[in-house]
Amino acid sequence: MTKSEVFYDGFWHNNTIFAQLLGMCPLLGVTTSAENGFWMGVATMLVLLGSNLVVSLVRDVIPKNVRIPAYITIIAAFVTVVGMAMNAWMHEMYLVLGLFIPLIVVNCAILGRAEAFASKNSVSDSVVDALAVSAGFTFALILLGGVRELLGQGELFGFSLFGESYPDVLMFILPPGAFIALGFILAGVNLINRKLKQRADAAAQAVAAVEAGS
Amino acid sequence: MIFDRDQMRMVLAIVVVAVLAAGILGVTNILTREPIARAQKEALHKALAQVLPQHANDAQADSFNVDAVAIYPAKDGLGNVRGFAWEVVAPDGYSGSIRILVGLEPEGAIHAIRVxxxxxxxxxxxxxxKNSDWLQNFSGRVLEGSNWKVKKDGGDFDQFTGATITPRAVVKAVKGALAFYNSQRQVILNAVEQQNRGKHASEHEMKLEMKID
Structure with a gap:
């Protein structure tokens, strides 16, 4: 795979949320606002970059039968480092996300990338994969957080859009709203994917017709 | 017990990974300890500035414990008490504990509260x-004379649309803070006086030492 294929695959085609439906706990837990989603995505990105990089570096050294505990130890170390750094330099955001930061360890998306990608690919490919996957994850978090914040509070990134008279739809702030909004987003993604596929098929047919005609 | 080569490799790999991880965590801990302490102090400082009456001292530096509660006193330039603040915990919030910084005037009326x-x-x-009107409603209240319940329970405090448990927990915890002050008032005032006397004494000693020099 080329680097751009790796990126497309991680960001869209095999998107952690839209395609694999992994990492639901942080997704549903923190996305009450777009900003929370963004920072959760950044924290996940830092962890995934670190873990993919190190796992790829040591992939030939770690014996196969102890690789999972080794990977988890590496991931847990990075998560703790990110948590401490956030507590030190982004204290207010840490207070909001604090509960969900340690849970990044058990975000199966991260161990999944270590096992499925970083342990079998070069360091540079693994870094691209980490960037792509976490960018896709962050995109999904911001999208869901934005939808919930917009419908639930009439705000986006803390800015009021509809004025004071907007009646807050509180359900979207509550957990059921997360599931409902996610369902509609997934439906939208499937619609886009179908359109993309139709266009690709049509293009392929056109090419075949031209070739047959010549 | 003797390991064969493969087993040795496995053990070695895990040990090396664990030691490296521990090393990285240790270094991070050393690097972040100071900034974390500073950030927490800063956050508390901001909150104290909001709940305490105007004061000239460093409330955090002057804090003392009464009954295992850390009290932050507010004093004017002469050391006269202007108020107190301490943190109370409402264990019965809708999801987990709520920590509230309660600021009081020396007579026992609430100056301001802050979650x-x-x-x-x-x-x-x-x-x-977020609801500043609701928070404002606490200011000036004393233990007697207010009905420390939400309106739904027949009290003086509004609940929110769709949320009764949270304000109920806060009202209860703030009432607890006032009751604590009423029972410990003399102890707290004595502690401040002692602190002031201690400061004067040390200043006095310094002057004496200078004379001896």
Whole structure:
């Protein structure tokens, strides 16, 4: 795979949320606002970059039968480092996300990338994969957080859009709203994917017709 | 017990990974300890500035313990007491404990309160942070003379639309803070006086030492 294929695959085609439906706990837990989603995505990105990089570096050294505990130890170390750094330099955001930061360890998306990608690919490919996957994850978090914040509070990134008279739809702030909004987003993604596929098929047919005609 | 080569490799790999991880965590801990302490102090400082009456001292530096509660006193330039603040915990929030910094005037009336940590639902229970009118409603109240319940329970405090448990917990905890002050008032005032005397004494000693020099 080329680097751009790796990126497309991680960001869209095999998107952690839209395609694999992994990492639901942080997704549903923190996305009450777009900003929370963004920072959760950044924290996940830092962890995934670190873990993919190190796992790829040591992939030939770690014996196969102890690789999972080794990977988890590496991931847990990075998560703790990110948590401490956030507590030190982004204290207010840490207070909001604090509960969900340690849970990044058990975000199966991260161990999944270590096992499925970083342990079998070069360091540079693994870094691209980490960037792509976490960018896709962050995109999904911001999208869901934005939808919930917009419908639930009439705000986006803390800015009021509809004025004071907007009646807050509180359900979207509550957990059921997360599931409902996610369902509609997934439906939208499937619609886009179908359109993309139709266009690709049509293009392929056109090419075949031209070739047959010549 | 003797390991064969493969087993040795496995053990070695895990040990090396664990030691490296521990090393990285140790270094991070050393690097972040100071900034974390500073950030926490800064956050508390901001909150104290909001709940205490105007003061000239460093309330954190002057804090003392009464009955295992850390009290932050507010004093004017002469050391006269202007108020106190301390943190109370409402254990019965909608999702977990709510920490509230309560600021009092020396007579026992509330100056202001401020929620410092909570996990209440955004848009519902977090009115205890965002709803300034609701928070304002606490100012000036004393233990007697107010009905320390939410309106739904026949009291003086509004609940929020869709959220009763959160304000109920806060009202109860603030009432507890006032009751604590009423029972410990003399102890607290004595502690401040002692502190002031200690400061004067040390200043006096310094002057004496200078004379001896």
């Amino acid at each position: 410092t940590d909570h996990r209440e639902t955004p848009g519902l229970g977090d009115g205890i942070v």
